[in-house]
Each structure stands twice: as C-alpha cells, then as structure tokens.
Amino acid sequence: MTRSQNPAVRDFILDNVGDHPTDIVSVAVAKFGMGRASINRYIRRLIEDGLVDAVGKTKARRYSLKNLVDEKFLIENITRSMSEDTVWRYRVLPFLGAVPQNVIDICQYGFTEIFNNVIDHSVSDSALISIEMTVATTEITVADFGVGVFRKIQNDFNLPDARSALLELSKGKLTSDKENHAGEGIFLTSRMFDSFNIMSFDLYFDRTRTNDADWLIETGDADEGHLGTVVRMTISNNANWSTKEVFSQYIGDSIGFRKTHVPIKLGRYPGEQLVSRSQAKRVLARFDEFSEVILDFEGIDTIGQAFADEIFRVFENSHPNIDLLTLNANEAVQKMISHVTYQHPET
Numbered sequence: 411m412t413r414s415q416n417p418a419v420r421d422f423i424l425d426n427v428g429d430h431p432t433d434i435v436s437v438a439v440a441k442f443g444m445g446r447a448s449i450n451r452y453i454r455r456l457i458e459d460g461l462v463d464a465v466g467k468t469k470a471r472r473y474s475l476k477n478l479v480d481e482k483f484l485i486e487n488i489t490r491s492m493s494e495d496t497v498w499r500y501r502v503l504p505f506l507g508a509v510p511q512n513v514i515d516i517c518q519y520g521f522t523e524i525f526n527n528v529i530d531h532s533v534s535d536s537a538l539i540s541i542e543m544t545v546a547t548t549e550i551t552v553a554d555f556g557v558g559v560f561r562k563i564q565n566d567f568n569l570p571d572a573r574s575a576l577l578e579l580s581k582g583k584l585t586s587d588k589e590n591h592a593g594e595g596i597f598l599t600s601r602m603f604d605s606f607n608i609m610s611f612d613l614y615f616d617r618t619r620t621n622d623a624d625w626l627i628e629t630g631d632a633d634e635g636h637l638g639t640v641v642r643m644t645i646s647n648n649a650n651w652s653t654k655e656v657f658s659q660y661i662g663d664s665i666g667f668r669k670t671h672v673p674i675k676l677g678r679y680p681g682e683q684l685v686s687r688s689q690a691k692r693v694l695a696r697f698d699e700f701s702e703v704i705l706d707f708e709g710i711d712t713i714g715q716a717f718a719d720e721i722f723r724v725f726e727n728s729h730p731n732i733d734l735l736t737l738n739a740n741e742a743v744q745k746m747i748s749h750v751t752y753q754h755p756e757t
Contacts, residue, residue, distance in 0.1 A: 417446070419452055424475065424546050431472045460698045462547045475544035479505050486536045493688035494525040497539075502550065509548060512652045513645055516602045517550060519653050520643045522551045532556030534638060547604070548645055555638040558610040572613055574692065577676040579615070582660075583699050597670070602656050605644040611637065668705060669702040671737075675709040685714025690721050697725070701732060706740040712746070719750040726751075 419442055427434045431606050438449045453473065456462040463476045485497060506514060528537050534556030542549045557565075563575035563584065578584050582597030600617045602604040607616040660669045677693040678684050697703050705721070707713075726734055736747065 415452055415455060416442075418442075419449070420456065423449075423452055423456060424461065427473050428475060428546070431474055434473055470608070473547055477542055477544055479507070479541055479543035481505050481541045482538065484536055484538050488529060488537060490529060492529050494522045494529060494685060497525055498522050501539065503735065505543070506548065507543070509543075509647045510649075513548060513647055513649050514650065515653050516645055517548060517643075520551070520599045520602060520606075521550055523599050524641045524643070527559070527595065528552060528554045528556070528639075531559070531562060532639060543647075548646060548647055549642065551642045553638065553640040558637070558650065559608060559639045560610050560613050572611070573676075573679065576613055577672075578695065580676055581658055581670045581672055581696060581700075583670070583696065598656060598660065599643070601660070602651075602653060603643045603645045604649070605642070607642050608639060609642075610639040640718050668700060669704070670700050671704045671706060673706045673708065675707075678710070683712060683714065684710065684717045687716045687720040690717045691723075694725055696720060697732060698729060702735065703732060704735045704737055706737045707740070707743050712742045712745060715746060715750060718746045722747050723750045 419438065422437055422441060435446055435453070438444070438452070439446055442449075446540050453462060453464075457464055461476055463474050465472050465474075483501065485501070498518055502521055503514070503518070506517060514657060525537070528534060532554040534554035536555060538551075538553040540549075540551040540553075542551075556562075558572075559579070560572035560575040563569065563579060564572045565577065567575070567584075569575050569578070579596060582594055589740075596608075601619070604619045605616070606618075607614065608698060609615075672693065674684065674693060677689060682689075684690075693705075698747045722734065726732075736744070740748065
C-alpha cells in the first residue's frame with residue numbers, strides 16, 4: 411500500500427519545477443526536510459498523472475511541466491470588421507478548461523485588447539494564436555506579421571526611433587486614434603499577467619508582476635527579430651487577483667486613467683548616462699495626462715544635475731497638481747534629487 415502524499419509537497423514541486431528543472435529534488439528536500447527518495451516518489455506520481463515530463467537519466471535528468479493544452483491556429487483574412495470577442499469566444503475560451511473565473515476574466519481582457527490592436531493597428535491580414543496550459547500556468551501568444559508596434563508608434567508620433575516608442579508605450583494612454591481607443595489596453599494588460607512581453611523586430615519588452623520594475627530591453631539585428639509583433643501573456647492558474655483590482659489600482663475615483671509607472675531606464679540609450687535636460691524632457695513627455703507618476707530608477711546608478719533639475723524642480727514647479735513619486739532610487743540618485751529640490755527652495 412502506498413502512503414498518501416502531502417498536497418503541500420506536490421504543489422511546491424508543481425510551482426517550482428519550471429525554475430528548477432535540474433535541481434527540483436534538492437530544492438524540495440531543503441524545503442521539507444525529506445529524503446531524496448521520498449521526493450522522487452512525488453515526482454514519479456506527477457509523471458504518472460501526466461502533469462510532469464522527465465528527459466534524460468540520473469544527474470542529467472530535467473523535469474518540466476507537461477502541456478495539458480498546446481494549440482496553435484492561424485486567423486486569416488483579418489479586416490477592421492472582425493470582432494475580437496468572437497475570436498475569443500469560439501477559438502480561445504474552449505481550450506481554457508476549468509481554471510478559476512478570475513483567470514478567465516484576465517485572459518479575456520488581455521487577449522481581446524491585444525487582438526483588437528492586431529485588427530485596428532497592425533496592418534496584418536493574419537495572426538498566429540498559441541494557447542499553452544500546464545497544471546500551473548496558462549499562456550496565450552498573439553503574433554501578427556504587420557508593421558510592428560514600436561515602429562508604428564514611432565511613425566504615428568514622429569518619434570526619433572523605435573526605442574522612444576517603447577518608453578511612451580510603457581506610460582500608457584498612448585493612441586493615435588483617440589476617437590476609438592483610450593490607449594490604456596497594453597498598460598493595464600501588462601499589469602494583469604504574471605509575465606507580459608512584446609517582441610517586434612529588434613526590440614524586446616518584458617514585465618513581470620512579481621517585480622514592478624522588471625523591464626528589459628534587448629537590441630540587436632532587426633533581421634533576427636520578429637517581423638511584426640509577438641505578444642506573450644502568462645498567468646498562474648492560482649492567481650488571486652482580478653481585473654477589478656488592477657483597474658482600481660490605476661484608475662482613481664474620478665473617471666479616467668490617473669496613475670502611471672515609468673521605468674526610467676527605458677529613457678537611457680546604451681553607453682549613455684542620464685545627464686541632460688533633453689533626456690529628461692523625453693521622459694517627461696505626456697506626464698501632464700496623469701495625476702500621479704511613479705518614476706522607477708531600478709537599474710540607474712546615477713543621474714546628472716540637469717536631468718534631475720528638469721524633472722524635480724522645473725516640471726514639478728510648473729505642474730503642482732501632478733504627484734511625482736520615486737521608486738528604487740539608490741543613494742546617489744536620491745542625493746542628486748535632494749540637491750536640485752533643496753537648492754532652490756524659493757522657486
């Protein structure tokens with residue numbers, strides 16, 4: 411007779427095997443103080459249950475969550491008359507199974523926002539949809555073959571390059587079609603999923619929910635990137651938040667989008683420091699559309715006096731109704747901010 415298994419151990423393995431494909435046994439042993447043989451019995455049961463895959467033998471063995479759903483399909487003949495909710499209802503939703511309703515709601519919001527962008531903005535007549543689900547996570551990917559989201563923003567707003575478009579996109583409320591779009595979709599969607607990333611040509615944009623400052627840019631040869639736009643959204647099947655909670659965090663009591671979170675490192679080009687007023691003005695663009703702006707200095711070692719002065723004295727003095735808040739500022743950055751704000755207390 412086999413001994414009953416502890417659900418806590420089983421859930422721990424499922425939640426952590428993705429981050430520890432080769433050492434999940436050791437990690438679980440350290441967590442629960444159990445023997446390796448006992449942990450291996452848990453893993454064998456998960457393999458038998460069809461939830462975990464194993465490749466290789468002994469020390470070379472790698473474990474991973476098994477895809478319970480792995481579907482890909484092409485949506486063709488996309489026109490402005492196509493309805494994103496119809497695609498969601500009949501092509502995506504049936505594969506999501508029995509995940510909790512809050513996860514379904516988040517997936518619906520994210521997919522319909524992103525697919526609507528394909529319809530209205532991508533200039534692509536087809537899109538590849540991918541749905542992958544394990545016992546722990548649900549991942550939806552939308553890939554189009556159009557002009558590319560960053561390049562389109564660059565052209566629509568006469569920005570100097572696609573990297574500047576990435577900075578503006580991160581702020582939210584960015585749209586070239588104000589009559590039909592509020593420009594809030596990508597900003598809010600990126601905050602609903604555990605992981606949200608966009609790849610287009612030579613730019614890659616990534617955000618994780620566990621670290622509000624976890625943004626990443628990769629630049630390289632545009633020919634090696636995706637010609638169009640790929641958006642990948644991943645959420646835990648045990649997510650304990652809702653679309654309503656995300657909305658309330660960024661939309662205040664009054665009607666309208668009021669709060670934004672700006673990663674300052676998106677305003678820095680490779681090999682440069684943030685020292686000039688022109689750099690600051692690029693970061694400050696459209697701040698007057700918000701009532702609260704969180705300036706995230708994650709990854710920024712230092713800033714120049716002119717850069718800090720333009721934001722924390724000139725802009726703040728001319729926009730007293732906008733709250734500028736700082737996050738992840740190290741001692742050197744905070745010292746420069748204090749210098750410019752206390753240097754001219756009378757202005």
